[in-house]
Amino acid sequence: MQKDYQPDLNGSDEIYGQEELIERAKSADALLVTVTDTLNREVIERLPRSIQMIATFSVGYDQIDVAAAQERKIAVSNTPGVLTNATADIAMLLLLGAARGAGNGEQAIRQNTWRNWAPTGFLGRDLTGKRLGILGMGRIGRAVAKRAQAFDMEIHYHNRSQLPEHEEAGAHYHDSLESLLPNCDFLSIHAASTPQTRGIINTGTLQALPPGAIIVNTARGDLVDDNALISALKSGHIGAAGLDVFNDEPQLDPRYRTLPNTFLLPHLGSATLETRNAMGFCALDNLDAFFAGKALPNPVTL
Numbered sequence: 650m651q652k653d654y655q656p657d658l659n660g661s662d663e664i665y666g667q668e669e670l671i672e673r674a675k676s677a678d679a680l681l682v683t684v685t686d687t688l689n690r691e692v693i694e695r696l697p698r699s700i701q702m703i704a705t706f707s708v709g710y711d712q713i714d715v716a717a718a719q720e721r722k723i724a725v726s727n728t729p730g731v732l733t734n735a736t737a738d739i740a741m742l743l744l745l746g747a748a749r750g751a752g753n754g755e756q757a758i759r760q761n762t763w764r765n766w767a768p769t770g771f772l773g774r775d776l777t778g779k780r781l782g783i784l785g786m787g788r789i790g791r792a793v794a795k796r797a798q799a800f801d802m803e804i805h806y807h808n809r810s811q812l813p814e815h816e817e818a819g820a821h822y823h824d825s826l827e828s829l830l831p832n833c834d835f836l837s838i839h840a841a842s843t844p845q846t847r848g849i850i851n852t853g854t855l856q857a858l859p860p861g862a863i864i865v866n867t868a869r870g871d872l873v874d875d876n877a878l879i880s881a882l883k884s885g886h887i888g889a890a891g892l893d894v895f896n897d898e899p900q901l902d903p904r905y906r907t908l909p910n911t912f913l914l915p916h917l918g919s920a921t922l923e924t925r926n927a928m929g930f931c932a933l934d935n936l937d938a939f940f941a942g943k944a945l946p947n948p949v950t951l
């Protein structure tokens with residue numbers, strides 16, 4: 650970026666407030682933003698006329714009001730594809746971490762409270778032979794299915810449309826969430842955050858899961874109603890949850906920290922050196938294409 654542009658870099662990774670974002674945009678032709686930069690309608694309408702493009706360093710773009718950007722003729726791009734494997738790996742880590750109580754085990758070591766090996770100590774649940782439901786069978790959902798099949802899990806999924814047989818790779822399609830949920834010993838969430846999906850995991854949908862089901866989320870925190878999930882975790886109806894994303898992160902609901910049946914990570918689905926480099930170059934490719942008058946490789950449109 651420094652070679653080809655004159656960037657105003659956020660060297661400290663502090664999150665800019667709305668006013669600072671708008672102020673800094675004043676000398677710019679484009680914005681390269683992340684999931685922490687909220688570009689709602691109000692912000693977009695107040696951006697200077699010089700801004701022609703917003704490239705987000707993320708696959709998700711729920712932080713950007715794309716309709717408002719389109720009205721201002723501001724192009725938007727994202728970084729799909731390059732973070733699929735890293736995020737699917739984290740979903741597997743959450744499945745294993747939640748099912749095996751890895752957080753509690755690690756804490757026992759760190760806090761020096763592990764006294765002895767015991768037949769019933771630290772008992773978790775197997776993944777092998779269990780049914781994994783995948784909500785949202787896009788690139789990441791499919792990469793999770795592939796990994797979970799190597800753990801001999803049976804894959805069920807719900808998506809807006811059924812995948813072609815070769816992409817389904819033996820997974821069972823459900824045309825509704827209601828049909829999927831009773832078939833999930835584990836549920837992994839991979840849907841985008843949209844007005845239709847926000848709060849999709851709530852008291853009603855949690856009740857439809859079999860008792861003891863385990864939920865993992867690497868998508869967005871706002872797909873989950875925290876009160877509903879926390880009370881299901883407390884009652885034991887949900888056996889455990891593995892969460893990498895949260896409502897209002899990093900200020901997540903503090904009750905998650907104290908529940909013994911949660912395994913928690915700080916939104917690190919794409920956090921590998923290789924993947925973050927690939928995301929950066931992908932965002933730059935989109936900016937380069939835009940300023941060269943070419944079609945964006947990864948346009949975000951409505």
Ligand code: DGY
Nearest residue numbers: 684706707708709919
């Ligand atoms: C994304 O890309 O949307 C992730 O949440 C951050 O990598």
